[in-house]
Amino acid sequence: MAEDSATQGTTLFSPYRMGKFNLSHRVVLAPMTRCRALNGIPRPALTDYYTQRSTDGGFLITEGTLISSTAAGFPHVPGIYNEEQVEAWKSVVDAVHAKGGIIFCQLWHVGRASHQVYQPGGGLPISSTSVPISNRWRILKPDGSYGTYPKPRALETYEILDVVEHYRRAALNAIRAGFDGIEIHGAHGYLIDQFLKDGINDRTDEYGGSMENRCKFLMQVVRAVVEAIGAERVGVRISPAIDHLDATDSDPLGLGLAVVDRLNKIQVDLSSKLSYLHVTQPRYTAYGQTESGRPGSEEEEAQLMRTLRKAFQGTFMCSGGFTRELGMQVVAEGDADLVSYGRFFISNPDLVLRFRINAPLTKYIRKTFYTQDPVVGYTDYPFLNKGSAGQRPLSRL
Ligand SMILES: Cc1cc2nc3c(=O)[nH]c(=O)nc-3n(C[C@H](O)[C@H](O)[C@H](O)COP(=O)(O)O)c2cc1C
Numbered sequence: 001m002a003e004d005s006a007t008q009g010t011t012l013f014s015p016y017r018m019g020k021f022n023l024s025h026r027v028v029l030a031p032m033t034r035c036r037a038l039n040g041i042p043r044p045a046l047t048d049y050y051t052q053r054s055t056d057g058g059f060l061i062t063e064g065t066l067i068s069s070t071a072a073g074f075p076h077v078p079g080i081y082n083e084e085q086v087e088a089w090k091s092v093v094d095a096v097h098a099k100g101g102i103i104f105c106q107l108w109h110v111g112r113a114s115h116q117v118y119q120p121g122g123g124l125p126i127s128s129t130s131v132p133i134s135n136r137w138r139i140l141k142p143d144g145s146y147g148t149y150p151k152p153r154a155l156e157t158y159e160i161l162d163v164v165e166h167y168r169r170a171a172l173n174a175i176r177a178g179f180d181g182i183e184i185h186g187a188h189g190y191l192i193d194q195f196l197k198d199g200i201n202d203r204t205d206e207y208g209g210s211m212e213n214r215c216k217f218l219m220q221v222v223r224a225v226v227e228a229i230g231a232e233r234v235g236v237r238i239s240p241a242i243d244h245l246d247a248t249d250s251d252p253l254g255l256g257l258a259v260v261d262r263l264n265k266i267q268v269d270l271s272s273k274l275s276y277l278h279v280t281q282p283r284y285t286a287y288g289q290t291e292s293g294r295p296g297s298e299e300e301e302a303q304l305m306r307t308l309r310k311a312f313q314g315t316f317m318c319s320g321g322f323t324r325e326l327g328m329q330v331v332a333e334g335d336a337d338l339v340s341y342g343r344f345f346i347s348n349p350d351l352v353l354r355f356r357i358n359a360p361l362t363k364y365i366r367k368t369f370y371t372q373d374p375v376v377g378y379t380d381y382p383f384l385n386k387g388s389a390g391q392r393p394l395s396r397l
Helices: 044-051 083-098 157-176 191-196 213-231 252-270 299-311 324-332 342-345 351-357
Strands: 017-018 021-023 027-029 061-066 102-108 183-187 234-238 276-280 316-319 340-342
Touching: 017 061, 021 316, 027 351, 083 102, 083 157, 083 299, 102 157, 157 213, 157 340, 183 191, 191 213, 213 234, 213 252, 234 252, 252 299, 276 299, 276 342, 299 316, 324 340
Parallel strands: 027 061, 027 340, 061 102, 102 183, 183 234, 234 276, 276 316, 316 340
Antiparallel strands: 017 021
C-alpha cells in the first residue's frame, strides 16, 4: 500500500504516472467483450466506441482480443494474429491517440470456454484439462443460441510453448498496430486461469500440481511478452477469487500471492517494472450474468485485494462493482492506484466527466452487451453534453 502521505487527498481525478505513461485521471475503461467485430476484424464501429470513451490522458483497455485461431469462444470477437486485423486496429488506436488517450490491447485465449463451432476444422477446444465446464454455464454460439461446453483437449506438454509463442506474436502485432501496450488476460476462467486454478488444473506434468507448476504457464507468457515489447508495456490481469466458468481454487489468496511474488521476481530479474497488475474483485462474478454470485463478506474480499495490493511492487488496478464513491474511497485509502469500470462505461461514454461533476449515470442495458448491432447498445448511449462531438449520429458500418 502506498504511504499515507502519498495518497492523502488523492481522488479519481488525481494524475498518475504509470511507468512511461502520464495519466490525467484514474478512471480506466475495463476490458469488455462487445461482439461487434466482423470476421475477427475490428470495423469502424469499434473506432467510434473507443473514441467516445477516450479522454486526454485517460487509460483504456480493449476487449479481449484473440491471440490465435483457436482462441475464440464468443461470436464476433476481434483478433490480433493476422495482418488484416493489425491494419484494422490501427484506425482504432489512431483515433484514441488523437484524443490523447492511452490504449492497451487485452490478449485473450478462452481455452476450454469454447466450442467446436469456433475452432478451425471443428476441432476440440484446448485447455490444461480434458474436463469440460459444467452444465451450470452456457456458451453463446455465433447463431445467437446457447449450448453446453464440450469436453476440451488437454494440451500435450510439448504444445504449450507454441501457445506462449502465440501470445508473444500477438503482443508484437499489438505494438505494430500502434497500441501503447498489452494486458495479459489471466482472469475469469479462461486459458491462463485454467492453468492457475487447482479446481481445474489436473495435470501431472510440470504445468500441474504444485503452485509453482500451476503458475508456470502464466510466467512463461509474461516473460515472453516482456522480452518482446518491454515490461513497461505489459499489464497482467488475474482474478484469484472469482469462480466464473468453474474457475475455483482451494486457496485464492495463496494463489494471488504466488502470482504476485513471481511477477515481483520477474521485475527484479529484468530491473524493469511491469505496467500494472489488474485484479477483479470477487463481488463481480459472472459478468453480464449476475451482479454477485459468491457468498463472502465485503470485508473479506476487500482484505484479499488489500493484501495483493501491498504485496505487488508496482501499479495496482482494481475492478468489479465499483461506484464513483467506492472508487474515490479505494484510491484515497491507497488501496489501489487505478480503478477500471466496466458496465457503467458501457452506458456512459462520458463516464469520466460524469464522475468528475458527480452527474447522474445512464443505466446499462444488459441484453445488448453481446449483440452485434454496430450502433444499438454500443455507440448510442447519450452524452451529458448534447453539443459534444460524440453526439453525432454514428451509423457507419
Ligand atoms: C459485457 C462485458 C464484457 C466483458 N468482457 C471482458 C473481457 O473481454 N475481458 C476481461 O478481462 N473482462 C471482461 N469483463 C469484465 C470487466 O472488465 C469488469 O471487470 C467487470 O465488468 C466488473 O466491472 P464493473 O462492475 O465496473 O462492470 C466484461 C464485463 C462485461 C460487463
